[in-house]
Amino acid sequence: MRAQFVLSETWIGLRRNLTMTIAVITTVAISLALFGGGLLINQQVSQMRQFWDDRISLTVYMCTDTSPSNACEENGAATEDERTQIQQDLEQLDEVQSVEYVTAEEAWADFQERFSNNRALVEATQEGDIPDNFRVQLADPTQYEAVTGAVEGRPGVDSVSNDQAVLEQFFGLLDGLKWAALVVAFVQLAAAALLIGNTIRLSAYSRRRETGIMRLVGASNFYIQLPFLLEGAVAGLLGGIIASGFIVAARVFLLDRIQSWFQFDVTLTAGAVASVIGVSLILGVLLCTVTSFLTLRRYLRV
Amino acid sequence: MIHFDNVTKVYPTQKRPALADVSIDVDKGEFVFLVGPSGSGKSTFLRLVLKEEKPTHGRVHVAGKDLARLSNWKVPHLRRRIGCVFQDFRLLPNKNVFENVAFALEVIGKPRRFIRKVVPEVVELVGLEGKAERMPDELSGGEQQRVAIARAFVNRPQILLADEPTGNIDPATSIGIMKVLDRINRTGTTVVMATHDAAIVDSMRKRVIELEEGEVVRDQTRGVYGQAY
Numbered sequence: 001m002r003a004q005f006v007l008s009e010t011w012i013g014l015r016r017n018l019t020m021t022i023a024v025i026t027t028v029a030i031s032l033a034l035f036g037g038g039l040l041i042n043q044q045v046s047q048m049r050q051f052w053d054d055r056i057s058l059t060v061y062m063c064t065d066t067s068p069s070n071a072c073e074e075n076g077a078a079t080e081d082e083r084t085q086i087q088q089d090l091e092q093l094d095e096v097q098s099v100e101y102v103t104a105e106e107a108w109a110d111f112q113e114r115f116s117n118n119r120a121l122v123e124a125t126q127e128g129d130i131p132d133n134f135r136v137q138l139a140d141p142t143q144y145e146a147v148t149g150a151v152e153g154r155p156g157v158d159s160v161s162n163d164q165a166v167l168e169q170f171f172g173l174l175d176g177l178k179w180a181a182l183v184v185a186f187v188q189l190a191a192a193a194l195l196i197g198n199t200i201r202l203s204a205y206s207r208r209r210e211t212g213i214m215r216l217v218g219a220s221n222f223y224i225q226l227p228f229l230l231e232g233a234v235a236g237l238l239g240g241i242i243a244s245g246f247i248v249a250a251r252v253f254l255l256d257r258i259q260s261w262f263q264f265d266v267t268l269t270a271g272a273v274a275s276v277i278g279v280s281l282i283l284g285v286l287l288c289t290v291t292s293f294l295t296l297r298r299y300l301r302v
Numbered sequence: 303m304i305h306f307d308n309v310t311k312v313y314p315t316q317k318r319p320a321l322a323d324v325s326i327d328v329d330k331g332e333f334v335f336l337v338g339p340s341g342s343g344k345s346t347f348l349r350l351v352l353k354e355e356k357p358t359h360g361r362v363h364v365a366g367k368d369l370a371r372l373s374n375w376k377v378p379h380l381r382r383r384i385g386c387v388f389q390d391f392r393l394l395p396n397k398n399v400f401e402n403v404a405f406a407l408e409v410i411g412k413p414r415r416f417i418r419k420v421v422p423e424v425v426e427l428v429g430l431e432g433k434a435e436r437m438p439d440e441l442s443g444g445e446q447q448r449v450a451i452a453r454a455f456v457n458r459p460q461i462l463l464a465d466e467p468t469g470n471i472d473p474a475t476s477i478g479i480m481k482v483l484d485r486i487n488r489t490g491t492t493v494v495m496a497t498h499d500a501a502i503v504d505s506m507r508k509r510v511i512e513l514e515e516g517e518v519v520r521d522q523t524r525g526v527y528g529q530a531y
Binding site for chain 2: 005210214218220
């Protein structure tokens with residue numbers, strides 16, 4: 001009896017304010033989609049960071065006879081002594097986990113393998129163009145500057161290349177995207193809250209006769225308010241469901257594509273996406289219900 | 303059943319009290335007319351009984367409860383013991399007679415079986431048998447007021463408050479309404495009726511409490527409306 005009565009009142013309320021309900025659902029859907037998108041990007045970035053932190057390395061290129069840089073032209077090709085000295089110094093640094101010496105032949109072979117799908121590039125280079133180098137694995141990836149500083153500019157060292165700098169730019173872009181999405185999401189959520197407040201107010205007004213009688217015959221406050229709260233919750237839930245669709249689409253069409261461009265071997269698990277959707281749904285329902293409740297306290301005094 | 307103890311009510315926007323130091327006792331099963339000109343405090347009295355307003359001074363007891371000590375969330379339970387009838391009927395236009403009466407039970411969570419049993423009894427009690435399927439706009443004013451009375455009484459309240467129930471009804475029909483209220487009173491329900499209708503008060507010969515400018519100027523068992531009017 002109770003459940004049926006409350007549900008039918010809820011349904012009547014939703015239908016009576018159909019245009020407002022649609023506006024609420026749309027706003028909630030857009031704001032939650034942006035919010036969920038922000039969360040997804042956030043998760044993606046932190047996963048990629050972790051992935052790269054495990055693999056990040058510095059490469060210390062040594063000078064050869066053909067090196068074109070100024071540093072090398074001053075000091076000439078690296079000598080055997082310089083190589084041993086640098087290797088020793090690197091190994092003594094706390095921030096360094098391991099140092100591996102790569103000869104010019106190995107570097108060339110590695111290069112050929114890595115760009116095997118780009119024959120023009122491979123054919124344009126020859127053995128010796130890729131200088132011999134040290135691959136330095138860092139114990140703490142954030143400390144790359146200290147390691148770079150220790151060897152850069154020393155005789156025999158051509159340059160120190162650092163994957164991190166390139167990645168940070170990319171991560172910075174994603175971070176910016178995330179914050180933009182979240183800020184827009186919160187503005188939209190605020191707009192959604194105002195809309196819901198208005199809708200519930202209209203709904204309460206159009207049913208003031210019923211609620212007046214309910215009050216008079218001693219219906220409990222909860223019972224009087226429940227249809228309105230459910231009205232808000234249903235709108236929030238529908239908005240959330242639509243937003244879930246957007247979130248899944250964002251993952252398939254945006255994040256997965258970004259990964260394939262950058263050849264990152266990190267995909268968000270279905271679980272991660274599901275948790276983002278869950279959070280969005282809960283946020284949608286809570287936002288709508290709480291706003292309805294606050295509105296009712298003002299317009300449905302008991 | 304209703305006990306006012308030196309009750310004063312001053313509305314925030316007004317200087318003159320709506321009720322000034324009023325002490326009234328209404329016993330269980332009594333039938334009381336509340337008379338007096340507009341603005342004499344009749345409606346304020348009824349609102350205080352329902353705890354729609356709080357007294358500025360003094361104490362109000364209803365059905366053995368001190369309303370000042372009754373917490374807000376218990377007010378609905380107080381109101382379940384009080385039925386209310388108004389001048390303007392306040393029926394739901396999109397529900398028929400049965401549904402209007404049943405509404406009062408649905409919203410306090412009574413089971414459907416109980417509702418199906420009790421509502422027809424009350425509809426018959428107010429003299430509307432055979433009209434349960436009618437919509438309010440298919441009924442005369444008197445019949446609509448009977449529906450409102452049925453709705454107020456269907457939960458068997460201890461008190462029935464009627465605020466000028468015959469105000470919108472012609473004298474001949476009013477007699478019928480009074481008979482219904484009298485019938486309800488005979489079941490042991492306390493009835494308090496605010497009214498301007500001198501003919502009805504005079505014909506019923508019940509207790510009459512007269513208010514003027516918020517004060518009780520007359521309290522008479524088996525009284526009449528009064529010579530001044």
